Amino acid sequence: MSGPLRQQEASALLRIAGLRWISSGHCTRRSNPHCTSLDGLRPSTLDGVLQFREASRCGLVISGGTERGHSRGGLSHGAGYKLDVLPSHCVNRYVRHHYQRLHRRGDGAAVYRAPGRSLFAREPSHWDITFL
Numbered sequence: 001m002s003g004p005l006r007q008q009e010a011s012a013l014l015r016i017a018g019l020r021w022i023s024s025g026h027c028t029r030r031s032n033p034h035c036t037s038l039d040g041l042r043p044s045t046l047d048g049v050l051q052f053r054e055a056s057r058c059g060l061v062i063s064g065g066t067e068r069g070h071s072r073g074g075l076s077h078g079a080g081y082k083l084d085v086l087p088s089h090c091v092n093r094y095v096r097h098h099y100q101r102l103h104r105r106g107d108g109a110a111v112y113r114a115p116g117r118s119l120f121a122r123e124p125s126h127w128d129i130t131f132l
Helices: 007-017 043-056 089-098
Strands: 061-064 082-085 100-104 110-113 119-122 127-130
Touching: 007 043, 043 082, 043 089, 043 127, 089 119
Parallel strands: none
Antiparallel strands: 061 082, 082 127, 100 110, 110 119, 119 127
8 A cells, every 4th residue: 555545444444453443523534633533544554553453462442543633743643653542451561561661751651662663652541652
């Protein structure tokens, strides 16, 4: 695949892989910050979350994608580099035991680096994951 994924493509691929996503607004519109949109997701970001699920053997629930309302920047949600994943005992344990803890961000989130360079930041309600 080349170029960003459309909502339908990304959601179908996640569904086939057995991953779930939730939306507080029960919608997928990229322009609505209460939706969880996958429109514009980079194929490598999709690959990254699938690799994380396979390595961790955790059930993952995506709670944030490319929708408006996240911080802007080159490696941002809107640019298709990030996904938010709900915390669980399995996810928390895997990240903390297998990835290198780097520092705390300005907002207090602990940041961990995966072997493939992806960054996992533990925000209060989710893991903010940057797939590099």
